[in-house]
Amino acid sequence: MTEHLEASAGVRRTSMTLADGREIIYFDDSEPYRSGARIRDVVDQRPLVGRPVAGMMRLDALTGEWVSIADHRQDRTFLPPADECPLCPSGGGTMPSEIPAHEYDVVVFENRFPSFASQPLGAGGSSGAGGHAADTPGVNPLLANAPALGRCEVVCFTSDHDASFSSLSVERARTVVDVWADRTRELSAMDGVEHVFCFENRGQEIGVTLHHPHGQIYAYPFVPARSASLLRQATEHHQRSGRLLGGDLLAAELEAGSRVVIKGTYWTAYVPYAARWPVEVHLAPNRDVPDLVALRSEERDELAEVYLDLLRRLDSYYEGPDGSPIEMPYIAGWHQAPVHQGREVSRLHLQAMSVLRAPGRLKYLAGSESGAGAWINDVTPERVAARLREVG
């Protein structure tokens, strides 16, 4: 199943199936695959059986939030020896890599131990995606659960194990933008999916154990808590003013100027006024768009450039004692409009943040943040923005 991506004639998309039935999708932006001179035909020969099944999610009645209880992930047998990276191309052998091909550009596959999966567990759960045990007679509505239906995908940005997103070429970053948009479009169309979140965790400081450059995409069967909070505020602002909160906030930041880091034709990067992380940057399109799918070609082109610029600034932000730059650990995630709710008031933006508050010193989310939900930030956003402008 090969096709060219809508938005980018330069990328060929080939969907295949792994040994256990999971989907793997190659996004080729280089020859000989891009033009179809050669086709993706390496078959996964591992003795895997059974597509991953959905675990359970439970409703936290105290907060109204769903928590995925991914107990089945404890059985992760697939922990490769340190010298065998599961995200490197394996070349069709029986090595424990997730990617059968000999080589790839960008590849996406379903997570083998997902927090959300499209296959319900045989007998488990209650009344379908998003359904409450509350609907089942005799079950206490305060102890509601549902199968954790959805999908979790891994996105490998390059087959080069030692690269990082910030070291990708602009062309490759452009491909990743198309991939995010492609996955958002497809996952949004899946039954029961309410929110699609594309993100990258980078660095041991936030628990990353696979160093191969990769991101993840979660398709949730609900609107997650932070997204719900963004939606609530955006809806309120829209009802009050008839305008988009995201757009008004961008205008306010542009007017203030002191926290703006990058000003592009189509994109603006700024440290938010009330940043809660020691390093936090938002990247927003200058035009009102709900999600990555809605981005035009020229916006995607500039996004590739601006995002690389931003990541490189993050990697120059701190210096070691000898003046050498320190790789910034970060979480970078795309806040998109939920799939069905409040699309008309939501506005796309990326949030990149780091727990590193000084070289070798982390911010911990302790009592005030984790217990009460009140954030304390010891660094002024204007200072962070000044440093990010300086290292550009």
Next chain:
Amino acid sequence: MTEHLEASAGVRRTSMTLADGREIIYFDDSEPYRSGARIRDVVDQRPLVGRPVAGMMRLDALTGEWVSIADHRQDRTFLPPADECPLCPSGGGTMPSEIPAHEYDVVVFENRFPSFASQPLGAGGSSGAGGHAADTPGVNPLLANAPALGRCEVVCFTSDHDASFSSLSVERARTVVDVWADRTRELSAMDGVEHVFCFENRGQEIGVTLHHPHGQIYAYPFVPARSASLLRQATEHHQRSGRLLGGDLLAAELEAGSRVVIKGTYWTAYVPYAARWPVEVHLAPNRDVPDLVALRSEERDELAEVYLDLLRRLDSYYEGPDGSPIEMPYIAGWHQAPVHQGREVSRLHLQAMSVLRAPGRLKYLAGSESGAGAWINDVTPERVAARLREVG
């Protein structure tokens, strides 16, 4: 200024002033101070000047949450050498300890580098506690700020540097309960305080650098995000059912039974149905009470016992390779009714949680949790409860 605590005739309370004007309160539960045979009279002789002033808090328009930008805390000059603990008694000398006394039982003092303080910064801020810059003409309402008015206190549980809360005597734990109640009552009465949060951070894994056993109390000038979320759900439940969510949830847990850890006359400890941390326990009174202040003497007595029991179970939860117990890092915080809002629907409970998901392995709050706000827990609450019952 000495007085006996309302709820406990066995504790003498003496309020004094540190060199820079901060309040320090001794809670004496042992002789010769308890009976007044000797009185607290050691004066702080350090050359400190000026009470701490409030920094700024900013409104995060995207989420509607206040973030304290505690930039002034960066100037913490008061970092004692490793061998000089600021929480040990200093005996009135010029050593850099915060406690002038030669010895103490429990002591509370205002944090020297607080995230919230009762003294506004000379010229800063906008329109008073909780006020928005929105009220100031010409200022963009999306970039609102206010002085971070409130109070942050440190509670030392014992003068024994090497102890821990779990190693306290029942009598001492009982004193701490009275201290929490006393502080909640006093701080709630302060102008502008909307929420009082008593908590303890324990363990290097969550960033604790002072090992002397101590907790903290934050008096916020707003209802923090998690508390607001609890309040929202409790209000909704009350409107729907005329009942307290906390009470109904406790009844549901008692009926289910599988997650109950300790069943006392006045208190129940249970792992919540939708626990989000790898180890999480809630401790709730069997009677509907809004906050610690409302606890009766017999409830406080049992709380001291049950809480110690719970903490000791946490310290026996994991074992090292040689079978020796591993000290559990934890955050333990009291969710109380907000000071002014929704007191009639709120119900007191303690939330204790740990990031340790196996010996030497931490749970990280990465993309899904920190970015989207969707929690994934790899451990089933029933399994955690079974282990906590086992180690009792």
